[in-house]
Amino acid sequence: MIATLLSxxxxxxxxxxxxxxxxxxxxxxxxxxxxxxxxxxGKEVQAGEVVTxxxxxxxxxxxxxxxxxxxxxxxxxxxxxxxxxxxILDHVVPASSEQYALNHKIIREFVAEQKIQNFFDIxxxxxxxxxxENGFALPGKLILGADSHTTSYGAFGAFAAGIGRSEVASLxxxxxxxxxxxxxxxxxxxxxxxxxxxxKDVILKIIGEEGADRxxxxxxxxxxxxxxxxxxxxxxxxxxxxxxxxAKNGYFEPDxxxxxxxxxxxxxxxEVITSDPDAKFEAVLKYDISSxxxxxxxxxxxxxxxxxxxxxxxxxxxxxxxxxxxGRFEDLEVAARVLKGKKIxxxxxxxxxxxxxQEYLFALKKGILEILVSAGCVILNPGCGPCLGAHQGILAxxxxxxxxxxxxxxxxxxxxxxxxFLASPATVAASSIEGKITDPRKFL
Amino acid sequence: xxxxRVWKYGDNVNTDVIFPGKYTYSVLEPEEMARHALxxxxxxxxxxxxxxxxxxxxxxxxxxxxxxxxATCLKYVGVxxxxxxxxxxxxxxxxxxxxxxxxxxxxxxxxxxxxxEIEIDFSLGxxxxxxxxxxxxxxxxxxxxxxxxxxxxxxxxxxLETK
Ligand code: SF4
Numbered sequence: 001m002i003a004t005l006l007s008x009x010x011x012x013x014x015x016x017x018x019x020x021x022x023x024x025x026x027x028x029x030x031x032x033x034x035x036x037x038x039x040x041x042g043k044e045v046q047a048g049e050v051v052t053x054x055x056x057x058x059x060x061x062x063x064x065x066x067x068x069x070x071x072x073x074x075x076x077x078x079x080x081x082x083x084x085x086x087x088i089l090d091h092v093v094p095a096s097s098e099q100y101a102l103n104h105k106i107i108r109e110f111v112a113e114q115k116i117q118n119f120f121d122i123x124x125x126x127x128x129x130x131x132x133e134n135g136f137a138l139p140g141k142l143i144l145g146a147d148s149h150t151t152s153y154g155a156f157g158a159f160a161a162g163i164g165r166s167e168v169a170s171l172x173x174x175x176x177x178x179x180x181x182x183x184x185x186x187x188x189x190x191x192x193x194x195x196x197x198x199x200k201d202v203i204l205k206i207i208g209e210e211g212a213d214r215x216x217x218x219x220x221x222x223x224x225x226x227x228x229x230x231x232x233x234x235x236x237x238x239x240x241x242x243x244x245x246x247a248k249n250g251y252f253e254p255d256x257x258x259x260x261x262x263x264x265x266x267x268x269x270x271e272v273i274t275s276d277p278d279a280k281f282e283a284v285l286k287y288d289i290s291s292x293x294x295x296x297x298x299x300x301x302x303x304x305x306x307x308x309x310x311x312x313x314x315x316x317x318x319x320x321x322x323x324x325x326x327g328r329f330e331d332l333e334v335a336a337r338v339l340k341g342k343k344i345x346x347x348x349x350x351x352x353x354x355x356x357x358q359e360y361l362f363a364l365k366k367g368i369l370e371i372l373v374s375a376g377c378v379i380l381n382p383g384c385g386p387c388l389g390a391h392q393g394i395l396a397x398x399x400x401x402x403x404x405x406x407x408x409x410x411x412x413x414x415x416x417x418x419x420x421f422l423a424s425p426a427t428v429a430a431s432s433i434e435g436k437i438t439d440p441r442k443f444l
Numbered sequence: 445x446x447x448x449r450v451w452k453y454g455d456n457v458n459t460d461v462i463f464p465g466k467y468t469y470s471v472l473e474p475e476e477m478a479r480h481a482l483x484x485x486x487x488x489x490x491x492x493x494x495x496x497x498x499x500x501x502x503x504x505x506x507x508x509x510x511x512x513x514x515a516t517c518l519k520y521v522g523v524x525x526x527x528x529x530x531x532x533x534x535x536x537x538x539x540x541x542x543x544x545x546x547x548x549x550x551x552x553x554x555x556x557x558x559x560x561e562i563e564i565d566f567s568l569g570x571x572x573x574x575x576x577x578x579x580x581x582x583x584x585x586x587x588x589x590x591x592x593x594x595x596x597x598x599x600x601x602x603x604l605e606t607k
Pocket of ligand 1: 149388
């Protein structure tokens with residue numbers, strides 16, 4: 001059964017990919033977002049129009065209990081399309097208090113009652129990683145999630161956007177939502193990444209240049225030669241943080257790497273949808289990354305970006321390597337490369353949180369975790385960890401954190417009198433050795 | 445139309461300072477959420493705000509998380525409307541879905557002062573202040589319907605009932 005399903009998927013991939021490459025099908029001059037939302041709305045649409053659509057998947061996490069509360073107010077008993085719901089527990093796992101435990105319990109009961117098949121309990125990992133690994137993040141799918149970093153799935157060519165709780169509750173009941181077709185900003189990234197510089201540095205640089213609201217209400221399409229060289233894990237970093245320039249969705253045109261990755265994972269058939277060559281973009285923003293330095297986001301906004309050379313020497317107390325932005329194998333591996341045979345500075349504590357069980361297991365088998373533990377890191381279970389300040393490493397007043405996460409807003413990881421700097425896993429690992437922010441290139 | 449006192453803030457007021465992440469799963473009642481409104485931006489706000497008061501802010505109000513409590517806490521602490529140069533998109537949706545008007549007006553943001561008393565006329569699309577009257581762009585039909593019902597949940601409920 002599974003074999004036929006997969007071979008069916010493979011043929012489909014090949015077919016649609018060829019179709020889209022060689023036959024534009026007559027709809028010319030449209031962006032990816034216009035095409036997919038038009039397809040969903042059953043008519044031709046243009047940026048600026050408001051459409052009513054049904055998504056392919058609806059993501060929620062620990063907030064599913066609160067969404068259920070709203071859902072109950074609607075006076076309907078049943079979720080309209082339970083097969084579309086994907087519920088992943090990740091934000092506070094395992095439950096750190098009675099309150100959180102109750103929250104999880106309510107969700108498990110809801111899942112059983114509504115016969116939700118796509119439920120991932122606390123042992124899987126962060127929603128965005130788990131959602132991707134399990135083949136829901138597919139090209140040409142419309143995915144809406146009650147989480148702002150739902151934009152991540154654009155790395156695989158999906159249209160994926162964050163929405164609020166009431167909207168998810170309403171979607172559960174009606175399977176319908178209004179969306180504005182966004183204008184698209186194209187971000188063209190050229191050049192070769194210098195050694196010691198990573199996707200995280202690229203997106204931090206872009207956020208710093210463009211500002212936190214540059215892409216508000218808009219779609220972002222990442223293109224350029226540099227992108228082709230990026231691993232999927234690296235593309236996910238960009239799509240994930242597209243939310244930090246306000247984007248509704250981020251998008252990468254799926255290439256061979258994506259199709260290859262999906263071969264073993266795709267849940268169902270999909271269609272590759274791409275922007276037409278003559279599509280109208282609101283603007284094209286060009287970046288050459290050939291001489292990019294490692295970048296650091298300084299407190300208290302993600303667009304407060306400085307090159308590492310300007311922040312060097314800044315002392316901190318806690319480092320975090322993980323989150324949906326940078327908790328994958330390639331991130332842990334880079335950290336291990338830096339920390340191999342070294343000890344972290346006695347004044348800092350380093351928390352490592354693999355993004356998912358799969359990534360955890362892979363890092364375990366490859367000996368990466370052994371290196372990190374030997375260096376003095378604390379390995380936490382896959383999940384959001386202290387990223388949103390709920391548990392596992394809350395900051396005290398006056399403390400400073402250096403993290404690979406995507407947000408450094410005041411108070412996010414604990415006290416409002418604490419500070420957060422954001423950087424790449426290499427920068428965080430190197431800085432952990434010195435106990436102050438440092439350029440990772442001297443360790444690589 | 446009720447007069448409201450203005451609380452004025454700057455650009456990029458994010459969801460973490462409006463409603464801190466640490467409360468997202470522990471503070472569940474809207475009335476209790478209200479007690480934490482703007483806690484990490486202005487601890488005086490929740491203590492002194494009066495029903496009908498209005499928030500005026502700069503660009504990108506509500507950026508950050510998708511957490512709807514950021515809109516809920518403002519609504520339940522009695523904020524009549526938020527006026528800003530621009531809103532982050534998920535916050536904008538959440539505000540409407542909570543029945544909290546989110547209005548865009550550059551002029552109003554430029555000229556209205558902190559603690560000034562102003563009036564909003566939703567039917568005319570006007571903000572009346574000391575120095576003048578400022579227009580805000582009217583809401584599209586779909587959005588207006590939600591606001592009129594007091595939010596998306598009552599709106600959807602009604603829609604399901606009439607089906
Ligand atoms: S890791 Fe952080 S940013 Fe990512 S989903 Fe969890 S809380 Fe959100």
